[in-house]
Amino acid sequence: xxxxxxxxxxxxxxxxxxxxxxxxxxxxxxxxxxxxxxxxxxxxxxxxxxxxxxxxxxxxxxxxxxxxxxxxxxxxxxxxxxxxxxxxxxxxxxxxxxxxxxxxxxxxxxxxxxxxxxxxxxxxxxxxxxxxxxxxxxxxxxxxxxxxxxxxxxxxxxxxxxxxxxxxxxxxxxxxxxxxxxxxxxxxxxxxxxxxxxxxxxxxxxxxxxxxxxxxxxxxxxxxxxxxxxxxxxxxxxxxxxxxxxxxxxxxxxxxxxxxxxxxxxxxxxxxxxxxxxxxxxxxxxxxxxxxxxxxxxxxxxxxxxxxxxxxxxxxxxxxxxxxxxxxxxxxxxxxxxxxxx
Amino acid sequence: xxxxxxxxxxxxxxxxxxxxxxxxxxxxxxxxxxxxxxxxxxxxxxxxxxxxxxxxxxxxxxxxxxxxxxxxxxxxxxxxxxxxxxxxxxxxxxxxxxxxxxxxxxxxxxxxxxxxxxxxxxxxxxxxxxxxxxxxxxxxxxxxxxxxxxxxxxxxxxxxxxxxxxxxxxxxxxxxxxxxxxxxxxxxxxxxxxxxxxxxxxxxxxxxxxxxxxxxxxxxxxxxxxxxxxxxxxxxxxxxxxxxxxxxxxxxxxxxxxxxxxxxxxxxxxxxxxxxxxxxxxxxxxxxxxxxxx
Numbered sequence: 065x066x067x068x069x070x071x072x073x074x075x076x077x078x079x080x081x082x083x084x085x086x087x088x089x090x091x092x093x094x095x096x097x098x099x100x101x102x103x104x105x106x107x108x109x110x111x112x113x114x115x116x117x118x119x120x121x122x123x124x125x126x127x128x129x130x131x132x133x134x135x136x137x138x139x140x141x142x143x144x145x146x147x148x149x150x151x152x153x154x155x156x157x158x159x160x161x162x163x164x165x166x167x168x169x170x171x172x173x174x175x176x177x178x179x180x181x182x183x184x185x186x187x188x189x190x191x192x193x194x195x196x197x198x199x200x201x202x203x204x205x206x207x208x209x210x211x212x213x214x215x216x217x218x219x220x221x222x223x224x225x226x227x228x229x230x231x232x233x234x235x236x237x238x239x240x241x242x243x244x245x246x247x248x249x250x251x252x253x254x255x256x257x258x259x260x261x262x263x264x265x266x267x268x269x270x271x272x273x274x275x276x277x278x279x280x281x282x283x284x285x286x287x288x289x290x291x292x293x294x295x296x297x298x299x300x301x302x303x304x305x306x307x308x309x310x311x312x313x314x315x316x317x318x319x320x321x322x323x324x325x326x327x328x329x330x331x332x333x334x335x336x337x338x339x340x341x342x343x344x345x346x347x348x349x350x351x352x353x354x355x356x357x358x359x360x361x362x363x364x365x366x367x368x369x370x371x372x373x374x375x376x377x378x379x380x381x382x383x384x385x386x387x388x389x390x391x392x393x394x395x396x397x398x399x400x401x402x403x404x405x406x
Numbered sequence: 407x408x409x410x411x412x413x414x415x416x417x418x419x420x421x422x423x424x425x426x427x428x429x430x431x432x433x434x435x436x437x438x439x440x441x442x443x444x445x446x447x448x449x450x451x452x453x454x455x456x457x458x459x460x461x462x463x464x465x466x467x468x469x470x471x472x473x474x475x476x477x478x479x480x481x482x483x484x485x486x487x488x489x490x491x492x493x494x495x496x497x498x499x500x501x502x503x504x505x506x507x508x509x510x511x512x513x514x515x516x517x518x519x520x521x522x523x524x525x526x527x528x529x530x531x532x533x534x535x536x537x538x539x540x541x542x543x544x545x546x547x548x549x550x551x552x553x554x555x556x557x558x559x560x561x562x563x564x565x566x567x568x569x570x571x572x573x574x575x576x577x578x579x580x581x582x583x584x585x586x587x588x589x590x591x592x593x594x595x596x597x598x599x600x601x602x603x604x605x606x607x608x609x610x611x612x613x614x615x616x617x618x619x620x621x622x623x624x625x626x627x628x629x630x631x632x633x634x635x636x637x638x639x640x641x642x643x644x645x646x647x648x649x650x651x652x653x654x655x656x657x658x659x660x661x662x663x664x665x666x667x668x669x670x671x672x673x674x675x676x677x678x679x680x681x682x683x684x685x686x687x688x689x690x691x692x693x694x695x696x697x698x699x700x
Binding site: 090092093097102105106108109110112113114116117118119120121123124126127130131134181182183184185186188189190192193202205206207208209211212213214215216217218219220222223224265268272296297298299301322325326327328329333353356357360361372373376379380383384386387388391 | 424425427428430431432434435436437438439441442443445446448449452453456500501504505507508509511512513518519521522524525526527528529530531532533534535536537538539540542543544563566567570582585586589590594595596599620621623624625626627630631651654655658659666669670673676677680681684
């Protein structure tokens with residue numbers, strides 16, 4: 065026995081965290097484990113942990129089957145046409161999801177148009193320009209932005225953002241950009257634009273914190289190489305940092321899109337809740353998540369309920385795809401380094 | 407003679423453009439930072455101003471009054487949120503930590519672990535409203551009534567992925583030498599995981615739990631069709647129960663000024679609770695980092 069331990073110790077000095085990833089049984093550990101008499105309890109413990117991990121599968125599977133089963137009625141009745149019909153009439157039993165899909169897509173797109181340049185600007189400032197003393201308070205502030213509940217954003221939007229848009233921003237937009245057709249029509253304040261702006265504020269923290277992480281992951285040698293060639297700071301950021309981080313930034317943006325697509329409360333409070341497709345961003349609209357939030361508890365007959373659940377199923381599938389693409393892109397850049405998306 | 411060579415002139419005008427571009431983009435980055443920070447400050451100031459002016463003792467001690475009657479508070483909603491979060495934590499924390507232990511200690515590098523990790527990410531991305539209708543059809547429909555229990559389950563499920571991933575990350579930072587030392591002293595593997603590895607990583611794991619807690623504390627959408635809301639005191643897990651975010655939502659979309667004031671007060675209370683837990687997390691995380699590994 066003694067000889068064996070010495071051999072092991074000679075072959076392998078006490079493992080350092082850098083040398084072998086923890087959890088991978090080293091020779092020392094395998095020897096220590098094989099010696100014990102607690103094999104029974106150990107196996108039971110491992111089994112309990114395994115069951116917990118498997119329960120995550122079970123939960124996702126349950127959600128998926130539940131959504132599919134409960135939406136059978138509308139799936140059979142309307143088929144694929146459900147997603148192209150624009151009639152939404154619970155009285156006659158006509159259901160089409162197009163206005164909601166349109167509302168979700170347009171409000172998320174507006175949100176991205178506003179949030180992406182701002183969050184990249186913020187990330188550039190925080191990683192490349194910011195004085196050290198300002199860095200952590202600013203990062204903390206954006207972290208707080210992520211911690212505000214959706215319903216509080218909605219409350220603020222209803223009482224501050226919407227009047228602000230109605231009184232000051234929309235008239236200017238209507239005058240200067242009215243010719244494009246995106247900023248015309250009656251100005252209620254609530255509508256697509258308000259939903260897009262509040263969504264932008266909500267997804268800013270996630271995009272900027274992931275962009276920051278990806279930019280930090282760019283090796284310093286890249287920056288120094290570009291600077292050594294006589295580049296200005298902006299050229300260094302553009303050529304040395306942004307170009308290297310672009311895939312990860314795209315990933316961060318898509319992750320933000322995933323958030324925006326599923327956002328419910330704040331959007332419901334300001335989008336106007338009218339199932340119509342209008343070109344103007346001033347017009348009220350409806351989104352997939354908000355139609356569920358508003359009408360689910362008053363859905364009287366089975367077909368109505370099943371149509372709403374089918375919208376939920378579509379939302380579920382779309383966010384899975386969007387999130388999977390985003391994770392893959394971010395992972396490619398940071399090489400599997402753990403990401404914290406709270 | 408006095409004219410400078412064309413090449414030189416060209417490069418000089420070039421460098422001027424480059425300088426200007428540099429300044430312009432520096433300015434733009436600064437501007438976007440200001441534009442991001444501005445709404446945040448605006449939201450907080452407005453919330454503080456509106457909330458503090460409508461907050462009083464009655465808010466914490468009374469239940470909602472009918473429209474038109476003065477006073478009224480959200481005592482039952484605060485209690486309800488507490489109860490829902492307790493049920494959620496009872497479900498989410500053990501399952502989350504156990505799954506994290508599996509990922510870090512038993513399944514590292516296996517296909518199964520990768521699949522679990524990916525599924526956890528999927529679960530993290532499920533929109534909260536979809537979680538609401540799923541739990542509705544899983545629990546509320548078969549039981550035929552809204553219940554605090556179903557609301558707690560919805561919140562608990564939403565806590566799992568965050569806790570799982572942080573637990574895994576934190577366990578991964580524990581040096582192998584610590585595990586080997588425990589095993590070398592003859593501690594059974596399960597005890598070594600529970601009382602040595604988990605203990606060493608506990609500050610980080612607590613951080614993860616608090617983050618998950620703060621995230622679900624403000625969730626409204628999953629509670630709409632599960633906990634449903636209640637205007638009266640209730641502590642029965644089988645009955646609908648009030649929750650702070652739900653009550654804020656109901657009051658915010660109502661047309662009454664009195665109720666709007668209560669919504670602001672409720673938001674302030676909610677935000678203060680969440681900010682305290684996030685600040686606590688940062689404090690614990692900065693105090694308890696593993697010295698051995700840094």
